[in-house]
Every structure is written in structure tokens, then in C-alpha cells.
Amino acid sequence: MSTPLEAGTENCAGPEKGEIPSALAAKADEIVKQYPASQRSAVLPLLHLWQEQFGYIGPRGVEWIAQKLDLQEIQVLELVTFYPWFRQQPYGRFHFRVCRTLPCALGGAGKTFAALEKLLGVKGDPHHGALVSEDGKFSLEYAECLASCGTAPVILCNDDFHEKVDEARATELVAACK
Amino acid sequence: MAAKERRLILKYVDAPGYTPDIACYRKHGGYEVLKKGLTQGANAIRDEVKKSQLRGRGGAGFSTGMKWSFIDPAKVTKPIYLICNADESEPGTFKDRQIIHKDPHQLLEGMILSCFANGVKLAYLYIRCEFTTGWKILEKAIAEAKAAGFLGKNILNSGYDLEIHVHRGAGAYICGEETGLIESLEGKRAYPRIKPPYFPAVLGLYMCPTIVNNVETLCNVKHIVEMGGEAFAKIGRPNNTGTRILCVSGDVVRPGYYEFECGALTLGELLQDVCGGIRGGNRLKAVIPGGSSAKVLRAGEVYKFKRKAPDGTMVDQEMKLEDIPLDFDSLAAAGSMAGSGGIIVMDHKRDMVECLANIAGFYAHESCGQCTPCREGVLWMKKILARISEGHGRDADPELLKDVADKIAGRTICAFGEAAAWPVQSFLAKFKEEFNMRIRRNGTAAKNDVVSLIH
Ligand SMILES: Cc1cc2nc3c(=O)[nH]c(=O)nc-3n(C[C@H](O)[C@H](O)[C@H](O)COP(=O)(O)O)c2cc1C
Ligand code: SF4
Ligand code: FES
Numbered sequence: 117m118s119t120p121l122e123a124g125t126e127n128c129a130g131p132e133k134g135e136i137p138s139a140l141a142a143k144a145d146e147i148v149k150q151y152p153a154s155q156r157s158a159v160l161p162l163l164h165l166w167q168e169q170f171g172y173i174g175p176r177g178v179e180w181i182a183q184k185l186d187l188q189e190i191q192v193l194e195l196v197t198f199y200p201w202f203r204q205q206p207y208g209r210f211h212f213r214v215c216r217t218l219p220c221a222l223g224g225a226g227k228t229f230a231a232l233e234k235l236l237g238v239k240g241d242p243h244h245g246a247l248v249s250e251d252g253k254f255s256l257e258y259a260e261c262l263a264s265c266g267t268a269p270v271i272l273c274n275d276d277f278h279e280k281v282d283e284a285r286a287t288e289l290v291a292a293c294k
Numbered sequence: 295m296a297a298k299e300r301r302l303i304l305k306y307v308d309a310p311g312y313t314p315d316i317a318c319y320r321k322h323g324g325y326e327v328l329k330k331g332l333t334q335g336a337n338a339i340r341d342e343v344k345k346s347q348l349r350g351r352g353g354a355g356f357s358t359g360m361k362w363s364f365i366d367p368a369k370v371t372k373p374i375y376l377i378c379n380a381d382e383s384e385p386g387t388f389k390d391r392q393i394i395h396k397d398p399h400q401l402l403e404g405m406i407l408s409c410f411a412n413g414v415k416l417a418y419l420y421i422r423c424e425f426t427t428g429w430k431i432l433e434k435a436i437a438e439a440k441a442a443g444f445l446g447k448n449i450l451n452s453g454y455d456l457e458i459h460v461h462r463g464a465g466a467y468i469c470g471e472e473t474g475l476i477e478s479l480e481g482k483r484a485y486p487r488i489k490p491p492y493f494p495a496v497l498g499l500y501m502c503p504t505i506v507n508n509v510e511t512l513c514n515v516k517h518i519v520e521m522g523g524e525a526f527a528k529i530g531r532p533n534n535t536g537t538r539i540l541c542v543s544g545d546v547v548r549p550g551y552y553e554f555e556c557g558a559l560t561l562g563e564l565l566q567d568v569c570g571g572i573r574g575g576n577r578l579k580a581v582i583p584g585g586s587s588a589k590v591l592r593a594g595e596v597y598k599f600k601r602k603a604p605d606g607t608m609v610d611q612e613m614k615l616e617d618i619p620l621d622f623d624s625l626a627a628a629g630s631m632a633g634s635g636g637i638i639v640m641d642h643k644r645d646m647v648e649c650l651a652n653i654a655g656f657y658a659h660e661s662c663g664q665c666t667p668c669r670e671g672v673l674w675m676k677k678i679l680a681r682i683s684e685g686h687g688r689d690a691d692p693e694l695l696k697d698v699a700d701k702i703a704g705r706t707i708c709a710f711g712e713a714a715a716w717p718v719q720s721f722l723a724k725f726k727e728e729f730n731m732r733i734r735r736n737g738t739a740a741k742n743d744v745v746s747l748i749h
Binding site: 151153154156159191198260262265266267 | 390416551638653655656
């Protein structure tokens with residue numbers, strides 16, 4: 117039910133050393149073609165591609181994308197720091213995002229978040245980035261309105277979207293993370 | 295009793311057995327309107343859209359026919375781009391999600407017609423990245439449409455070529471603002487551009503003329519071409535034509551999305567008859583009628599409307615909150631807006647200070663940071679509201695808050711400034727006593743779910 121991230125799978129040596137899979141480079145070239153007027157437009161899709169493959173965007177990812185698109189590294193890095201979806205450190209294999217915006221808050225997102233903190237065994241101040249469990253299996257952070265306010269509270273576990281997540285439902289979802 | 299739902303855009307959304315693939319779409323008459331449009335010609339479609347009086351469903355309610363008329367494909371020498379705004383991130387709004395997930399070809403057909411009408415050869419569909427499933431559905435739909443000859447080179451042997459690519463955002467609300475979206479699509483931070491001179495119609499994507507339209511707006515174009523602009527203009531009310539998808543969230547028995555003719559029902563009918571009233575037997579306290587940026591309306595309020603009498607003179611008319619028809623002009627007359635169609639309901643047990651603190655937390659997180667009044671002001675507002683909510687408010691805080699909000703609105707590059715200031719200004723104006731009471735009761739303030747989420 118919950119799809120784990122591909123991070124650290126044996127087909128690549130990890131984001132900071134070793135060969136970059138040729139399939140990744142081929143996919144990147146395909147993406148660049150979608151932007152005939154300016155290849156710079158491909159930065160966001162390439163950042164997505166890298167993060168989906170490796171779980172986060174470190175210096176190597178920035179360097180690789182900059183080279184591919186003939187950009188300064190800062191022109192890539194400044195997007196990583198601007199857009200909340202991108203991260204510079206690995207998160208858990210199962211990353212939870214809990215919507216905290218008003219309709220979800222009215223629907224009990226606070227309780228859901230507290231339940232998940234316990235279930236995932238994460239600690240710390242959630243207002244400064246994601247909380248990661250010690251074993252690296254889980255991480256948790258807030259999200260802003262996920263455009264499903266009628267089924268509050270809603271969460272994302274990696275790419276999978278879940279509605280009406282109360283404590284009981286959260287417990288089920290965490291149990292399904294294998 | 296309230297008017298019945300009229301599902302034009304959502305006709306097949308949630309219909310039993312209806313699937314998002316092209317075979318199902320075509321079985322239900324899909325892409326027949328495209329054939330009609332291609333024979334009608336581009337100018338004819340533009341005329342029909344003008345006649346339809348369609349207004350944009352993304353938030354501002356701007357006339358689509360007028361927006362298109364700023365670009366004359368016969369005169370423009372640069373490429374013309376069209377971007378579908380599927381960033382759907384205004385809190386309280388969840389309509390585009392339904393269309394993308396459940397009837398993606400309707401959107402594509404509307405988009406192809408709109409591109410054809412405006413001489414567009416390359417279009418982008420900017421979707422928020424959290425819609426991962428939606429993104430995959432759209433990629434598949436585009437491939438299907440291409441394989442069937444509705445997209446790509448020489449569409450249905452008309453000689454017209456069009457490519458559509460999906461472009462994913464990366465979790466920033468400001469990418470919904472059209473010029474921020476354009477910057478983002480150019481591979482930059484989503485810093486909105488200043489207007490003038492950067493009107494998308496003149497200096498848009500890659501400094502070329504660009505049309506940005508919302509998902510629901512583009513779907514409407516399909517129906518306008520199908521039934522004709524005049525017939526479309528008969529749905530709803532003059533200047534508020536067509537249907538509107540209303541997204542209801544918060545403290546009602548049946549939250550969800552509903553589609554009605556514009557202005558066919560009142561706010562009271564929507565909440566009572568359609569949504570089953572307020573949850574838990576509670577009473578209504580407040581409604582935000584058009585996404586979290588819209589000014590709040592308070593239960594029991596009476597508004598003064600100007601109405602045209604049969605003899606043509608303008609007369610004043612009083613209207614209660616629950617009697618406001620849900621259309622652009624009526625909600626504007628009540629001092630708020632229809633915005634994106636997101637209706638957030640709060641019951642009498644809700645603490646307005648905390649609700650506002652939550653909203654302020656959203657804007658503080660989402661300001662792009664370009665303009666000082668916005669970047670600094672939204673943080674101030676959030677911090678002041680958090681401290682009042684947590685029982686450390688100061689006597690002067692309500693005044694200070696108002697002062698900060700007043701100094702943002704009108705002094706920024708984009709309308710985010712207003713979007714952040716309006717909730718604060720309106721909550722303070724309408725629930726002043728709650729703020730003062732909270733401060734008088736300092737130290738004992740109850741801590742609710744709604745505020746623990748911000749900081
Ligand atoms: C802060 C801000 C956020 C916005 N977010 C969205 C959005 O998520 N989706 C959208 O369609 N329009 C959004 N808009 C409105 C767009 O700027 C633009 O007006 C709209 O996409 C035009 O389409 P329409 O004419 O079809 O409504 C936003 C505007 C502002 C100022
Ligand atoms: S008003 Fe706010 S969001 Fe808009 S450009 Fe200025 S700082 Fe950015
Ligand atoms: S507030 Fe959570 S989905 Fe909109």
C-alpha cells in the first residue's frame with residue numbers, strides 16, 4: 117500500500133559517488149527536449165528525477181544537473197533551497213507529510229500529527245524541517261494545503277495520498293510500511 | 295429548497311463505471327467537440343468564448359474572452375504560449391484535483407481547443423508536484439490523445455500542430471500566481487513579475503505572449519464550443535455565467551465538491567440543504583467563501599446590496615449572510631469574493647484567533663520573499679497571532695496587527711500581499727472582541743489543535 121523510496125537500491129552506487137545510471141541520463145535528455153525554447157526550464161524536472169532516484173539532492177546532484185543544462189551550480193542550488201519539496205539530506209524510507217492548513221486543522225490534523233510522531237518514533241521541533249527516526253526508516257513533516265480539504269485531515273506517505281487520516285487510520289498506515 | 299446540482303464539468307466525475315482512459319471518454323462523446331471546433335475555425339471559437347461571458351475560475355474571475363483578446367494571433371510574430379494552471383494550492387480548493395484525476399481528457403480537449411483558437415503550438419500544463427497520481431494520469435492521457443491523432447502533428451488532418459507537456463511544481467504556493475508560475479516554468483525561483491510591464495499577454499513565458507488559464511476555465515471552453523457562447527451565457531446569471539464548482543470544507547456535515555449554476559443557490563441553501571448543516575448540532579459562526587485569501591463573513595451579518603429595479607434605477611437592498619447568491623458579483627458586493635470556489639466553514643465553538651493564526655502561518659510559510667512588506671509583514675502577523683493564541687498577547691496587539699496588514703496590501707509586487715492581509719483585516723474587523731477577550735484572559739488561553747500546527 118505504501119511505496120518505499122528507491123533510495124540506496126543496488127542499481128546505483130549512491131548519490132555522492134560512483135557511476136550515474138545511464139538510464140537516468142537518458143531520461144534527462146528526453147526531458148530536456150520538452151523545452152525547445154530554453155533548456156533551463158528542465159531544472160525542476162531534473163531535480164525531481166534526481167530526488168526520486170536518490171532520495172535527496174546533494175552537491176553531486178546539483179553539479180550534475182548544472183553541467184547537463186549548462187548552468188552555474190548556484191542556479192540549481194537556489195531552486196533546491198527555494199522549493200519546499202526538495203531536500204538536501206536523506207529522509208526516511210517512508211516520508212510522511214501531514215497537511216496542517218486550516219480545513220485540515222479543523223478536521224483534527226494536530227491529533228494526526230501527534231499520533232504519527234509517536235508511531236514513527238521521531239522527536240524534535242517540527243517547525244524547522246522534517247523529523248527523521250534514528251533508524252532512518254521514517255520521517256515526518258508538515259505540508260500546506262494538499263487540495264483535498266473536504267476529506268480532512270489528509271496526508272502523503274511518499275507519493276501515496278491518504279484521506280481522513282485519524283489516529284486509527286494512521287496506525288494502519290504505519291503498520292503497512294514494510 | 296435549494297436548486298438542483300447542475301453538473302457540466304463534473305458530469306462524469308464519480309459516475310459509476312467512468313474511467314479516465316480515452317476509450318471511456320470517447321464512448322461518452324469525447325473529442326467530438328474538437329472536431330467541431332477545428333472546422334469552425336479559430337476566430338469563431340474566440341467569438342463564442344467572448345459571447346459566453348466566461349470568467350476565470352482560478353481566483354480573480356477575469357473575463358476569459360477579454361484575456362484572449364489581448365493577443366492577436368494574426369499580428370504576433372513571436373510564438374504564443376498557453377499554460378494551464380493546475381497548481382491548485384489556494385487553501386480550501388479541491389476541484390481541479392477531481393477533473394485531473396477523474397476526467398483528464400475533458401481538460402485536454404478544452405486545452406487543445408483553446409490552443410487552436412489562439413494559435414498556440416506549444417503548451418504546458420503546470421501541475422503541483424504533490425499530485426503525483428494526477429501527473430501520471432495526465433502523461434498517459436496526453437500519450438493516448440497523441441496516438442489517436444488529437445495532439446501532435448496535423449491534428450485530425452487540419453494542418454494544425456500542437457504539443458502539450460506536463461511540468462511539475464515543487465511545493466510552493468506562489469507558483470499558482472501566474473507570473474510566479476511563468477518564472478518557475480523558466481527554471482527559476484517562482485518570484486512573481488511586476489506588472490506593468492510583465493503582463494503575460496505581452497511578456498510572458500520566454501518573454502512571449504502567453505495565456506494562463508485555470509483547469510476549470512479550460513474545461514468550460516469545451517462546453518462553450520459545444521453549445522455555443524449564447525447558450526452558455528444563459529446558464530447562471532448575466533456577468534456570472536456558467537456553472538461553478540463549489541468546494542466546501544470545515545464544520546459541515548457533508549463537506550465536498552458540488553457544481554451549480556452560478557448564483558442558482560444561496561450560501562444558506564448550500565450549507566443547510568446541500569451540506570447537511572453544521573456538524574455536531576453546532577451553530578454557524580463564520581464562512582470564508584472563496585479560498586483562504588477571501589475576506590471572512592460572519593454569521594448574522596446583513597449586507598447592503600445595490601440592485602437594479604425593474605425601471606432601471608439602482609436601489610439599496612438588505613441581504614442576510616445566508617441569502618447571498620453564490621456568484622462573483624454578489625460575494626463581491628458582500629465585501630468578499632468568490633475567488634477559487636473554496637468555502638471554509640467554522641462553527642460557533644471555533645476560536646477565531648486560532649483560526650486566523652493558522653491562516654497567517656500558511657502565508658508566512660509561502661511568501662516568496664521578494665517584497666519587504668510581504669516577507670516581513672507576514673512573519674510579524676504570524677508571530678503576533680501565535681502569541682495572542684498562546685496567552686501572551688499584549689493590549690496593543692490588535693492595533694499592531696491591523697497596522698502591519700494595512701501596510702502590506704497595495705505595496706507589493708503580486709496579489710499575495712492582499713491575499714495575506716485580507717484575512718487579518720477582516721477577522722480583526724469582524725471578531726475584534728474575541729481578540730481583546732483573549733488578551734484580557736492571558737495565561738489561561740486554551741490551546742487548540744488549530745494553532746499548535748504553526749510556528
Ligand atoms: C497568490 C496567488 C495564488 C494563486 N494560485 C492559483 C492557483 O493555485 N490556481 C489557479 O488557477 N490560479 C491561481 N491564482 C490566479 C492566477 O494568478 C491566474 O489569475 C489564473 O490562473 C488565471 O486563470 P483564469 O483566468 O482561468 O482564472 C493565484 C493568484 C495568486 C495571487
Ligand atoms: S507580494 Fe509576497 S509573494 Fe508576492 S512577490 Fe511580493 S514577497 Fe513575493
Ligand atoms: S487544508 Fe488540508 S488539504 Fe486543504
